[in-house]
Amino acid sequence: QLRLVESGGGLVEPGGSLTLSCEVSVFSLEDYSIGWFRQAPGKEREGVSCISGKGSLRYYGDVAEGRFTISKDNAKKMVYLQMNSLEVLDTGTYYCGAEVDVDCPGVATEYDYSGKGTQVTVSS
Numbered sequence: 001q002l003r004l005v006e007s008g009g010g011l012v013e014p015g016g017s018l019t020l021s022c023e024v025s026v027f028s029l030e031d032y033s034i035g036w037f038r039q040a041p042g043k044e045r046e047g048v049s050c051i052s053g054k055g056s057l058r059y060y061g062d063v064a065e066g067r068f069t070i071s072k073d074n075a076k077k078m079v080y081l082q083m084n085s086l087e088v089l090d091t092g093t094y095y096c097g098a099e100v101d102v103d104c105p106g107v108a109t110e111y112d113y114s115g116k117g118t119q120v121t122v123s124s
Contacts, residue, residue, distance in 0.1 A: 053102030
């Protein structure tokens with residue numbers, strides 16, 4: 001059973017930065033594309049970013065373009081989301097998901113497997 005565990009969330013002021021981590025329990029992370037999506041209370045899920053199996057292709061949603069960077073370390077079985085210039089509207093629970101495919105399903109809000117999320121709060 002594939003398991004994903006997110007960490008790195010917290011409270012940050014507007015304009016600040018956070019790096020989220022996703023630890024993936026799997027034999028070979030190369031075989032999976034991994035993405036991030038988020039959800040704020042009372043709002044629909046939003047796709048944030050996705051990275052392909054070998055990490056050569058990266059996709060970003062409108063919410064992330066130009067501010068967030070996704071990266072992957074297949075050897076460590078970790079995926080990261082570096083978030084800069086955070087805004088109040090970025091507040092929400094951030095989830096990582098795994099797709100049983102080396103190609104990303106676009107910047108999705110649903111994956112074959114997902115973690116339990118990590119809370120990000122942007123507030124002054």
